[in-house]
Amino acid sequence: MRALPSHACATLQVEINQGLSFAADAAEDSLLRAALRAGIGFPHECSVGGCGACRFDLIDGDVEDLWPQAPGLSERDRKRGKRLACQSRLLGDAKVRVRCDDSYRPVIAPRRQVFQLTGRRMLTHDMAELTVETEHPVAFLPGQYALLYLEGVHGPRAYSMSHVADGSGRVQFIVRRTPDGAGSGLLVDRLALGERIEIDGPYGHAYLREQVGRPIVCIAGGSGLAPMLSIARRAAASMSAPVDFFFGARGVDDLCAADLLQELPGYGQKLRLHNVVSTATEGSWQGATGWVHDEVDRVIGERAGDYEFYFAGPPPMIESLQELLMLRRQVSHEQIHFDRFV
């Protein structure tokens, strides 16, 4: 195997067990992103080391492990020599074993560009809508996400686009500040307008299937609002399918979906919002309380098989919805699309 000489900006050759091979730009930050940019259906989900979907075996060659403690690999995986493609940087030609699948091929080839932060408005006490702009038109499908490379923050952070691509270079995200969060804290509180951000995308398979005529259910947990908003915005503007939009928030202070959805065509009729609060204090909230998946089941129930489901949010919400829809309600996996915010 050819190792990469220190001065080279070479093209590397990656062989995959299924007889597939591709040329990778040595400047790529990870095997996963090199493969996706080459149009290979390399399995993946979060792209940031959290989920383990891009596990592979290195048969030959050398890679640098960008995040040796990444939670996407268990101790057992590590002992068996497994690696994460999203955390492996190629150091030369390589031969890898992984089961590729066309469903993972990017519908829009991801591109890395420099943007400028041009707008920030607080939606709640801890959630901000950010606007960034670049000179080239940006393409993505409603529901997809991008990777943001932030100065002083180790590793990229995934954030979903919250608007609809309009042929311009403008992109919007909704970011929730997490306790001690390096990336979200910078984006919500400190990054000054005019600052540059390198953004790579689009990624993700939980995008709106516009050709499917079924009624739509969007379920957002916390900052999972961003991709669901993008889907609802597109569906409201150009599809006849009705949308039931469930927003699960912790407290009444976190409810902000109505402000964002009410300007859309059909709000209150074709587009129905169901707010669910998990920690309401007595008397402060007259609406639904509890877990958002229970409310989905209460409203949709036995009719679940008639719908196309999209959801995004924290892992426990994703697991509860998978159990509800796939096991209890027997909804076909082709009707279920989600992103786990690991």
Ligand SMILES: Cc1cc2nc3c(=O)[nH]c(=O)nc-3n(C[C@H](O)[C@H](O)[C@H](O)COP(=O)(O)OP(=O)(O)OC[C@H]3O[C@@H](n4cnc5c(N)ncnc54)[C@H](O)[C@@H]3O)c2cc1C
């Ligand atoms: C597909 C997807 C879409 C998402 N969309 C949104 C969204 O629209 N809005 C939103 O608010 N949040 C979103 N998230 C969550 C978001 O990416 C961050 O995890 C969250 O903002 C916390 O990041 P932080 O930097 O503030 O916290 P931190 O605690 O500093 O970092 C948390 C995350 O950073 C990564 N990380 C940490 N250390 C390292 C390291 N050494 N090397 C590499 N990576 C590291 C890990 O992925 C970890 O989960 C999404 C997540 C995923 C997977």
